[in-house]
Amino acid sequence: MIKSTITRVAMVGAAAAALAVSMAAPAQAASDKTISLPNGRGYMKFIDDGDVFQVCDTKADGYGVSGTLFVRNASGLVSVATTVDDGGDAGCDKKGYNIGQLASYQMRVCWNGGGCVSSEWFNE
Incomplete structure (x- = not known):
């Protein structure tokens, strides 16, 4: 009798813990993502196939476009993972950066x- 009561209490506790973990807001899973600047000035795109970040200056206004990829580790520390700039030349600029599941990432594109x-936080 006591053993079955302890087992039931343990199962209820495990279910409650699993529910709490599943209710926490996880980072969005990665797939191709694009964030765009207003007025058609440019955009930053994450290409999931190959983990490539692309920044495009789409308006010849004398200012470039800069993209920053931020990484947030499990303890909440945020740092710059990589940057990509575009402007003054034809085409877009790209940079590969391998993202994974152990951290969260955020893209930010700025008109210079x-x-x-900024994008939402995401991971693979």
Whole structure:
């Protein structure tokens, strides 16, 4: 009798813990993602196949576009993983950066004349 009561209590506790973990807001799973600046100034894109980050300056206004990839580790520490700049030349600039499941990532694209847009946090 006591053994079955302890087993039931343990099972209820495990189920409650699993529910709490599943209710926490996880980082969004990776797939191709694009964030765009207003007024058609440019964008930053994550290409999941190959883990490539692409930044495109799409307006010839004398200002470039800069992209930053931030990484947040399990303890919450945020740092810059890589940067990509585009402007003053034809085409977009790209950089590979291998993202994984042990951290969360956020893209931020900025028009060098002022103004930025950020993505949600994500991982693979």
